[in-house]
Amino acid sequence: MVEEDKRTFLQIHHSDNVLVALTDLPAGTVVEHEGKSITLANNVAGKHKFTINALAEGDEIHMYGVLVGKASEPIVEGGVITTENVHHAADGFKLGSRKTEWKRPDVSAFANKTFMGYHRSDGSVGTANYWLVIPLVFCENRNINTLKSAMLEKLGFAKPRGYENEVDQLVSMLQTGKSVEEILQADLQMTPEGNAAKKIFANVDGIKFLNHDMGCGGTRSDSDALCGLLAGYITHPNVAGATVLSLGCQHAQASILQDEIKKRDPNFDKPLMILEQQKLGTESRLLHEALKQTFAGLIQVNQQQREPAPLSKLNIGLECGGSDGFSGISANPVLGYLSDILVSLGGSVVLAEFPELCGVEQELSDRCVDEPTALKFMDLMRTYNAKAEADGSGFYANPSPGNIRDGLITDAIKSAGAAKKGGSSPVAAVLDYPEKVTKPGLNLLCTPGSDVESTTAVVGSGSNLVLFTTGLGTPTGNPIAPVVKVSTNTKLYNRMPDIIDFNCGTVIEGEESIEQSAHRMLDYVISVANGEVKPKAVQLGQDDFIPWKRGVSL
Known part of the structure; x- marks a missing residue:
């Protein structure tokens, strides 16, 4: 029998009627949840969800405290949810009352910290030059x-690099009569990295x-x-x-x-x-x-030279790509807590990817500082989704095959987890692409969910550093802003160390709280802003830049 405190499964919100497997759980496993014994009807892979009670066709499925789907067929108690038995559904939204009260985090550990940046005449400070x-x-x-x-x-500004040596080896094998099979099985010797010019x-x-x-x-x-x-x-x-x-x-x-x-x-x-x-x-x-x-x-x-600047001069873009079933319970909430710290210090954060805010529109619009801001957000969401639907692909089509394979069955499940990057502070401003951030606090920027297009837009709005969460791994970077890649799970961190900078799998494993991980991450961010640490995307020269054509891109 498995109990919830053994960290093998999790209920994210007290009103949720599905549980998240934190590790692979075989069919027949009995789990104890709030005094109830649930026998798993199927094998449940880690990151996927199973029902607390039996569901009839049409019954609602809730995660993160919001509607994320409906059963398209009966699902037994302890049954795994899949694309075959669940379809996308999300609550509607309308102009509501302002809900801008929030609990500010303790920022005493960072109140007097600074970073070394490039001061510009308009008052902004760069993390690079x-x-x-x-x-x-x-x-x-x-x-x-x-x-x-x-x-x-x-x-x-660049070291000689490439795979010329490997190509020479392949040509040599061809010229000496090696077969296609021998070439495919060959162990090529990597090109040694050249020395950069002064x-x-x-x-x-x-x-x-x-x-x-x-x-x-x-x-x-x-x-x-x-x-x-x-x-x-x-x-x-x-x-x-x-x-x-x-x-x-x-x-x-x-x-x-x-x-x-x-x-x-x-x-x-x-x-x-x-x-x-x-x-x-x-x-x-x-x-x-x-x-x-x-x-x-x-x-x-x-x-120009680096000079001290307060953390209020940081403008951090919040991104995700290659998301998995742990994104919304480890890396994204860590970014959310860090966002709340930065907002409390007077800095700016930018939450984008509007197709990945589907299902949380009511919460975010209620958090807007005033009604015109809320109305702008709702109008952008409705217009964008209507355009997508007119072209045969609404927000419901956002999850990629990789997302679905790793537990993000519907767009609302993906979105509810993605929105956690924005923390809990009020929404100071809503921006339409390619507007610039002019207000401190949480800014919502209308962009596609597509990794590179969205990151390109967030940096164009003024973010001088980007935090990018991933559960599957992605090499996305940007030409002018350091992109810090944050893994949702330790397996990914260990498997792709050449592109991942920071691991939030420690939250899943119970080694750190969300607050502890956020504090560790902000210390890392300061070292990047100082120019002391170069994220992997910078080291690799991952200079991705794709402007958004204002047609449909999810």
Whole structure:
């Protein structure tokens, strides 16, 4: 007989009618829950859920205290819930009364702590100091790549790396008559990492070259949004200056970009070089000018140095990807507690991925500081879902095969756990993509649930560091903001140490409380903000950048 305090299963909320298996439980196992003996009717894999009582077809299923699905067929007591016997369902929502009272966490351990950052003239503080080289239109991607090849290694911003040695080995095996089977079974010797050239600009963390497939040929609203996003990156506290390449005739005009920059920073004073190929003439002249002007800009921003800043200057993006059945009970609540600490200290946090807030709209709208903010959130959620449904795929289609395999059966189950990243503080502001964060506290930003698109948007809104939870593992990073990868379980942390930075599996195993893990994580965040620790995504050069085309992307 298994008892709940043995940490083999968990009831997340007292009103839930399903329990979460914390480890694999075979059919026939008898579990004790609140004086009731439940015999498992099926094998229940860790992270999956089983019923406390028998359910009839149409009965509601509750997790995290909210409706997350309905039984599509009868489910016996102790039966595992699956995509075959449960379908997505969520409560409706309407404008309610304000519920902004909340219990602030004890922040005494962090009240006087600071981080070493780059202070900008607009009052923001960066956790890094990057130069950007970006195209206004996809036509300039090749020129961006040419500049990247010319500059990165020569200026000491990249180590020679690749798999050239492995390719040589494969060619040698082919030339010596090895069979396909022998080649497939060969143990290739890894290419030794080369030595980087001496770094020329010691106070510049890197030059980041971005590519995208937008700027022309799509809708004007998409190109305008692209200009807003790029303006968010140029004015970002982690960016010291930028070089922009424009063809000249595209929808995303330099004038639109400059207007968007002024919206975000009316007194913008960073070095900014905008070069138009159709005005300059030859490609070589464009590239020569880009090289000279970028180099001159780097000389200028290399004079900037890190200085102490209060934690209130941190703006942390809250993301998740490759989620599993433990996300909502370990890593996401830890981020939520950390979020509440930062908000209490006067900092900002950004909760995005609107398709993954389906089912918790009422709670979040009630937590909005005023009715206009609540109405904006509800309107964005309804409009987004209606557009998705019109194209044949509503929020219900959000969970990926990997999510489902690891226990997130419906979008409402996934969403209720994902929302835990936002903690319990009031919602200070609701932003539509690609708006900028201007208020301290919890901000809701409308983005897709797609990992890279959402992370790209959150950083564009001003987040100078991103905390990214994952239960299955994902290498997602960002060009200008350090992305800290947080595992929901220890198995993942041990299996993928090359991409995971921080383990919250300790919460599942009972080694740490959510509060203890959040304190340990915030100490880690400070070390990253200082530039002392480089997260794995930064080490790997995981510079993912995908602007959101405002069509449907879940």
